[in-house]
Amino acid sequence: MVHYKLSYFPIRGAGEIARQIFAVAGQEFEDERIPQDQWPARKSSTPFGQLPVLTVDGKQLAQSHAIARFLSRQFGLNGKCAWEEAQVNAIADQFKDYQSEVRPYFVVLMGFAQGDAAKLKEETFLPAFNKHFQLFSNILKANASGYLVGDSLTFVDLYLAQHTSDLLAADSSLFDKFPEFKAHQQKVHSNANLKKWLETRPQTPF
Ligand code: GSH
Known part of the structure; x- marks a missing residue:
């Protein structure tokens, strides 16, 4: 084994x-x-x-x-065909770009670097969050299944759902503009x- x-x-x-x-x-x-x-x-x-x-x-x-x-x-969490796998990988790469953009905020928030967290939230985190979650939202809403790609759970659903869960715990108002991600997080995290x-x-x- x-x-x-x-x-x-x-x-x-x-x-x-x-x-x-x-x-x-x-x-x-x-x-x-x-x-x-x-x-x-x-x-x-x-x-x-x-x-x-x-x-x-x-x-x-x-x-x-x-x-x-x-x-x-x-x-089998990478989509059901080569095209779905490519879509999953594209979203994963976009999520990585988002992570790079918001990193300066999170390293301060988590205490790994010194800085003005409130300023970083306004000037770095929120613009990146709004930009990228709008893009992810377009994808999620265009797909009737409630998952990001195809009709089954993929690893990009795990990335988005964990991040949504972390952000919701810190500031649930972030998702007033993107309620579909609350539903997505609940769907993904209901996997037994x-x-x-x-x-x-x-x-x-x-
Ligand atoms: N691009 C890498 C990945 O996604 O795996 C980044 C990995 C990374 O930044 N790892 C950090 C680390 O190992 C922890 S999150 N830090 C200790 C070090 O660099 O010595």
């Missing part, structure tokens, strides 16, 4: 979607959470000096989106296997 290990820090962050893919698939995996003080000793043993890293029967794969794509293909994971996963602030 294949042995999967997902190594990341003890937070959701860039490791959580891989964990959720395992959960949805009902696939056992080793959920390795490396404490910050042990990281310097481990860093040089990873492909790109960063986490997450997926280890499959001893072989390492780095980069969270590459990991998500690989696992989604393994477990995922629901179980969300209820039992280690509780972390982010």
Whole structure:
């Protein structure tokens, strides 16, 4: 039997979607959470000096989106044909662009950097959020199934639903303009296997 290990820090962050893919698939995996003080000793043993890293029967794969794509293909969460897979990948890349744009705000919010969080929210986060969620909304509304692509759950639904859930917990008014994402988050998080994971996963602030 294949042995999967997902190594990341003890937070959701860039490791959580891989964990959720395992959960949805009902696939056992080793959920390795490396404490910050042990990281310097481990860093040089990873492909790109960063986490997450997926280890499959001893072989390492780095980069969270590459990991998500690989696992989604393994477990059928990448769309039902090559065209759907391409659409899923396009949304994943767009979501990555969004993450890069909002990163300066979140690193301050999470205490990893100094800065004026209120100013960053107004000037950096909100413009990026409104721009990208409008684009994601166009896609979601054009698809009758309630999922972003085709008529089944894909890993981009997991990305969007987890992020919506995190934002809702912080400021639910953000979604007054985009109520469809509340419905999307509820639909995605009602998946039985995922629901179980969300209820039992280690509780972390982010
Ligand atoms: N593009 C990478 C991915 O998506 O996997 C970014 C990974 C990344 O930024 N990892 C951070 C990290 O390993 C944690 S979220 N930080 C420790 C370090 O750089 O030494």
